Amino acid sequence: MGIIERKEREKEQRRNDIVDAAERVFLRKGFENTTVDDVAAEAELSKGTVYLYFKSKDELHYAINLRAMQKLNKIIRGVYDEKKDVVVNLEAMGNVFIKFAEEFRIYFEAILHFNSKSLANIEPCMTHDLLSDESPISFLVELIDKGKSKGEIRSDMNSILIVELLWSQIMGVLQFVFYKQELFKMFNITSEQVLTGLFEILKNGVRKSLEK
Amino acid sequence: MGIIERKEREKEQRRNDIVDAAERVFLRKGFENTTVDDVAAEAELSKGTVYLYFKSKDELHYAINLRAMQKLNKIIRGVYDEKKDVVVNLEAMGNVFIKFAEEFRIYFEAILHFNSKSLANIEPCMTHDLLSDESPISFLVELIDKGKSKGEIRSDMNSILIVELLWSQIMGVLQFVFYKQELFKMFNITSEQVLTGLFEILKNGVRKSLEK
DNA sequence: CCAAATTATGACTGTTAGTCATTTTTTATT
């Protein structure tokens, strides 16, 4: 009786089709200016049907965010090179994150969007997703632990704390660069300078005594 | 001919009254859940009148953001102690920023709100405001310059860049703590630990060799 | 071929930002 399974698959497929349509509209009209009607039209479905597959607009947004995190996760894990130092690996991961943000604008926008949303307002599953293997967090914690045992990373700070600090600092800077571009242009500061500077601070801090 | 001036003052006063009313409603209902009708009712004015003084809801929000930045600015400048090291001053400023965020929740929410908005969508004056003496930015740039000449701060990085990096990193972490509290609770990480950790990273980075 | 279950529809509701013709109040002039 594979009918139930097939139906299950078809339902999954339709959900995916809607998310695909949403991505296309977002790409055309931007994340914030897209209405549910737009998405329904693009998916060649009625609005009611969209609401059959997603409880709310936010949940549709969240589906994109999930895809984004999964892609980012793969990319970050993909550059890991166990022969290299942990700190070198971290920097490489930071760099592919930047590349990811440039290449998959919509995905990055989705991540930014949920970065400034309270967990309380979103599906409770978000907390779970953030910590699952679909997210880079768990992998990064392991990496930091490895760095500690190799004597590369300070061991007087909780690994989870380190990862969340690094993550939120990078997100903070990317958000600033993304939303306040004009400010940097005004001072002839390029995105590259900002990001090089960020990694420099993250690695070495601002103290003169630590200047290379 | 003081009539025009008096009218000017009255207009200013009314604008202020509306912002005062808005603050009260925000405190009751939260920043995001407040409608313009709510604000008008609280100010005992019609909605149309509110729109006479503010072009849009966003501009009303922005007025709160301005007040918030002015208050923060005063507080940050207030703790400056020229006898102390620049890095010590920076840390003290970071700490009063945290206290500010706790004490003036609405103001902090307003700052967070505009932190994740594109400059392009807001009044063009925002860029100006961000750099004026009403904002802590210009003061911090001077402080970093002083740190450089005293040999405390690395001089191989543009001072504006340093300030914007520090600012956006701190905002990133505060945003994360604010919106993702549940995550920290789950790992028994307190806000204090996060912020101590942040300052530690900002000062020293994550390298073992720099561990105190 | 039919009835039950599933899936899809789009007209409808509710909410809220923003507008504008009209009214009320204030100012300047006689």
Added chain:
DNA sequence: AATAAAAAATGACTAACAGTCATAATTTGG
């Protein structure tokens, strides 16, 4: 004090959009 002109205030109205639900179309299993 009476009146015309200017300024300020009003609230009913529009437009846009998220979300709902009674009804219709389609699929399934007998």
